[in-house]
Amino acid sequence: MIMETAVENKYTYKDFESDQEVRWCPGCDDYVILRSMQKALPEMGVKKEDVVFVSGIGCSSRFPYYIDTYGMHTIHGRAPAIASGVKLANPSLSVWVATGDGDAMAIGGNHFIHVLRRNIDLNIILFNNEIYGLTKGQFSPTSMVGQKTKSSPYGNTQPPFNPGELALGAGARFYGRISGNSPKDISQMLIDAHHFKGTSLIEVLQNCVIFNDGCYSNVTNKDVKEDKLIFLEHGKPMIFGKNRDKGLVLSNLKLEVVTIGENGITEDNILIHDAKEKDPTMHQMLVRLEYPLATGIIRSYNDLTLEEREAEVTKQVKANSKFKKIDDLFFSGETYKVE
Amino acid sequence: MIVEKSNIQSEALETVVIRFVGDSGDGMQLTGTQFTDTSAMFGNDIATFPNYPSEIRAPQGSLFGVSGFQVHIGSVEVSTPGDNLDLLVAMNPASLKTNLYALKPGHTIIVDTDAFNRKNLEKAQYKSNPLEDDTLNNYRVVKVDMTSLTREALKDIEGLDNKTITRSKNMFALGMVYWMYGRTTEYTIDFFKKKFRKEPLLIDVNTKVLKAGYNFAETLEFIPNAYSVSPAKMASGTYRVIMGNTATAWGFLAAAEKSGLELFLGSYPITPATDILHELVKHKHFGVKAFQAEDEIAGISSAIGAAFAGDLAITTTSGPGLALKGEALGLAIMMELPLVVVNVQRGGPSTGLPTKTEQSDLFQALYGRNGESPAIVIAASTPSNCFDFAFQAAKLALEHMTPVILLTDGYIANGSAPWRIQSVEELPEIKNNKVKEGADNWSPYIRNEKTLARNWAIPGTIGLEHRIGGLEKDSITGNVSQAPENHEIMTKIRAEKVKRVQDDIPEIKTEFATSGDLLVVGWGGTYGSLHSAVKQMNLVGYKNIGLAHFNYINPLPKNTGDLLTKFKKIVVCELNNGQFVNMLRMNFTGIEFLQYNKIQGLPFGNSELMEVFKKLIK
Incomplete structure (x- = not known):
């Protein structure tokens, strides 16, 4: 029974459903992310016993309970550190972190930036709903200035983080942003993140139906989505719009929206997205863009992972070491005999 | 060089306590470590106590910048770094001022007179030079122009800067102390060869100064050299x-x-x-x-x-x-x-x-x-x-x-x-609770009946995928459970599991006496001090004092309660304001526990403890 599931590519999403009842609010985007994940896993070519989900605290952090792999639901903000330990202990595992805006960028901010800096081969799914849901509606580090919440009844006065900007500043090698109402795109991005060697950060614009309903509707609703979002793909021109006639050009060190066919602009003038570029300057400009809001894989720069660097050093140390067993160490150097 | 009160007969000692003190940049830790290692090679039992400031380089010559290293060597068992000093090596006025209290009256101080200049005396808040007034009347003072002699020893090496010269004077002091205790310089010279492999000049500098100090001490008849601490008797085996x-x-x-x-x-x-x-x-x-x-x-x-x-x-x-x-x-x-x-x-x-x-x-x-x-x-x-x-x-x-x-x-x-x-x-075997693939009726919280340890299913094991977390879990499946009875069951299981560790740890034994007037109780790092003080008490005739020293705190060894009833009085000695004593009071309500505490960032002293014990026995 269990043995046959070990054969690659024989899984369906049902193999990744746990026996636990899913307890998010009806209509929450978290259901979309969960099902996208369950559908993506069979496509990754990974054995289910080699997958570990780690989470902290918050609505999103219930995620591991619902997926039938190994999992840990831990403490607030610490999932990246715990997941780092799992991966360093056994680099052959596929390790995932499910986290939210408060979990990752408030209480866990330190672990969040350091895991990105180190580039351990982990995949982090950031459920960004710009609010604290589980504690019933306080502003988070991504809530907008002026936003009225239970802890900011007169409007939030704390300016927010832009998660992509923070991540790239911390040295993220892989960053993608995706709308919470586009399951197929989410699945594909999860698969891409899995195959990327290094820390992958996927920010999902996730609607909270109870405490922050509609926070992304002005950009993600079906009727406006194509005009307000740009979906970036490596090697392709930065074009968007219902009629595919809007594009991005660089003008005075800023990104500017132009219309193809107006003022002599042709498709050749439009910037080509290079996600693999080492220099993050253009990626930073893209994550800061408000119109159109950039989605897709914005950065995917291949670099050595921490595990690879460690393995290389260890290999050299082992080759040069005179110690094969612990006893060799204990009896080395200055010792003396007492009869 | 002047040695006062030098007509003292050589003395043979079982143990000797030496403290090297100087400015935090004077290399006192290295000096102490070298003396320690050399003595261990010689077969002495040893105990050391480095005491240094938290500043990496405190202002030069200041009282709070003093760094020290104390070593106790013995031909008999040595269990503490010792209280009172037989020899104090003081490299500057500040270190003399802050350490003199520990030197036994009549015992020896070696000082670098070159460091006793006006500036350093002021920094050490000395109103007059202690080498010239009556401050040191009760001690043997060995005055050595150590900095000048170090410079002299290095005069043939060209191109040395002043800093390198003054920084090596600690090796002059070490050389002197080696000679005094009949040690050789070989171990330390080998150490230089390894440490300064890439800087051969420093091997030469340090070796020259070390030997100069050694030879200097040898040529002076003033220094009694019969502090011949013989090798200690220790269990046979290979040591380091x-x-x-x-x-x-x-x-x-x-x-x-x-x-x-x-x-x-x-x-x-x-x-x-x-x-x-x-x-x-x-x-x-x-x-x-x-x-x-x-x-x-x-x-x-x-x-x-x-x-x-x-x-x-x-x-x-x-x-x-x-x-x-x-x-x-x-x-x-x-x-x-x-x-x-x-x-x-x-x-x-x-x-x-x-x-x-x-x-x-x-x-x-x-x-x-x-x-x-x-x-x-x-x-x-x-x-x-x-x-x-x-x-x-x-x-x-x-x-x-x-x-x-x-x-x-x-x-x-x-x-x-x-x-x-x-x-x-x-070493003893270590088992673990890992569970292999194909385990029947498996769930994450199935327990070993004896220890209550749950089994350990490692990611990568086929068929054992499971989720655990910080939320309370069902006592069998490990799934989240907020059920009232389950929480109580799980709380008690976690406590019982720790309690059952008692079955796997040794009983505690009292030392020196199994019953009597006074039981000294301690735990952790104070063993050396307590052991040495109780032993000393026994040697001077107090045979009814026992020592119970704990390594296992939670859970306590099974026989703890029995053992505590065998003595008329119990005193719990700790370097805190009374924590273990209160834990014992909580666990053994019928027993009276006295306490002795010290909270000075320093270990217990031998004589200090003996005084306490003597008072309690009266």
Whole structure:
């Protein structure tokens, strides 16, 4: 029974459903992310016993309970550190972190930036709903200035983080942003993140139906989505719009929206997205863009992972070491005999 | 050079206590370590006590910038660095001023007279030069122009800067002390050859100065050289000198090899625990994964992740770090994962006294977490048995599937002692609770009936996929459960599991007397002081004093209650305001416990303890 599931590519999403009842609010985007994940896993070519989900605290952090792999639901903000330990202990595992805006960028901010800096081969799914849901509606580090919440009844006065900007500043090698109402795109991005060697950060614009309903509707609703979002793909021109006639050009060190066919602009003038570029300057400009809001894989720069660097050093140390067993160490150097 | 009151007969001693003191840049730690290692090679028993300021380079010549290294050598068993000094080597006025109190009357001071200039005397707040007034009337003072003599010894080497010359004067002092105690310079010269392999000039400089000091002392008949401390009688075997922190690190290396697991350390630098990280990070050849994390919380969190993934996982810290790790430690208790947390205690609260010793984290180790969260707590008691208790901490964590807190302290962590090397083969077996694929009727919280340890299913094992977490779990399946009865059952299981560790730890034995007038009780790093004081009491005729020293704190050994009823009085001695004593009061309500406490960042003194014991016996 269990043995046959070990054969690659024989899984369906049902193999990744746990026996636990899913307890998010009806209509929450978290259901979309969960099902996208369950559908993506069979496509990754990974054995289910080699997958570990780690989470902290918050609505999103219930995620591991619902997926039938190994999992840990831990403490607030610490999932990246715990997941780092799992991966360093056994680099052959596929390790995932499910986290939210408060979990990752408030209480866990330190672990969040350091895991990105180190580039351990982990995949982090950031459920960004710009609010604290589980504690019933306080502003988070991504809530907008002026936003009225239970802890900011007169409007939030704390300016927010832009998660992509923070991540790239911390040295993220892989960053993608995706709308919470586009399951197929989410699945594909999860698969891409899995195959990327290094820390992958996927920010999902996730609607909270109870405490922050509609926070992304002005950009993600079906009727406006194509005009307000740009979906970036490596090697392709930065074009968007219902009629595919809007594009991005660089003008005075800023990104500017132009219309193809107006003022002599042709498709050749439009910037080509290079996600693999080492220099993050253009990626930073893209994550800061408000119109159109950039989605897709914005950065995917291949670099050595921490595990690879460690393995290389260890290999050299082992080759040069005179110690094969612990006893060799204990009896080395200055010792003396007492009869 | 002047030696006052020099017509003293040579004396043969069983033990000698020497303290090297100087400015924090004077190399006193190196001088002390070299003397220690040489004496150990000679076959002496030894105990050391480095005492240095928390500033890396405090202002030169200042009273608070004094750094010292005390070593006790003996032809008999030595269990403490000693209280009162037989010899004080003082490299400047500030170090003389702050250390003179410890020198026995009539005993020897060696000073560098060149350092007793007006500026240094002012910094040390001396109104007149103590070498010229009557301050030192009760001592033998050996005045040596050490800086000038060092310069003279190096005059043939061209191009030496002043700094290199003055910095090597500590070797002049060491050379003198070597001669006084009949030691040779060979070990230290070999040390120079290794240490300065890439700077041959420094080998030459240091060797010349060391020999100059040695020869200088030899040519002067004034210095009595009959402090001939013979080799001590110790159990046969191969020995080495080891520092407590190194012994801790090696205990974990041995436990990893013995258990067949890989060792993972998640740690953040903190005094005085960092040397364990320094040591383990060297041993990549054994597959050690030492991860320097971004903070204390990530240190323990990464270790928890590694424990889930099947490694022997440890984290190392000192008091403030343990406070930061508290929540994550609760998680490990809740998830029932094997984990060792080492707390090398220092003076607190807050930043407290980072480089000084204290035993004030006992309550934190026992109770410093939210909820009912029992942890196994054990304590090492000497620099060399840090090895045994690190090994034991790993064994208990793996066999009982719950976190273990290992307490050491700055005093034993930085102190060194001879260690009879134990090969991995002679160490006890370490089992673990790993479960293999294909296990029937498996669930994550199925327990070993005897120990109550749950089984350990490692990611990568087919068919055992499961989720655990910080929420209360069903007592069998491990699924989230908020059921009222279940929470009570689980709380009691976690407590009972720790209590059952009693079945796997040795009973405690009293030393010197099994019944009588007074039982001295201690725990952890004070063993040397308490042992030595009680032994001394016995030697001078007080035969009714026993010592019960605890290494196992939670749970206590099974026979603890019985043992406590055998004495008329019990005094619990601790370097805190009374923590273990209150734990005992709570556990043994019918027994009266007296207490003696010291909270000065310093170990107990021998005579201090003896006075206390004598008063209690009257």
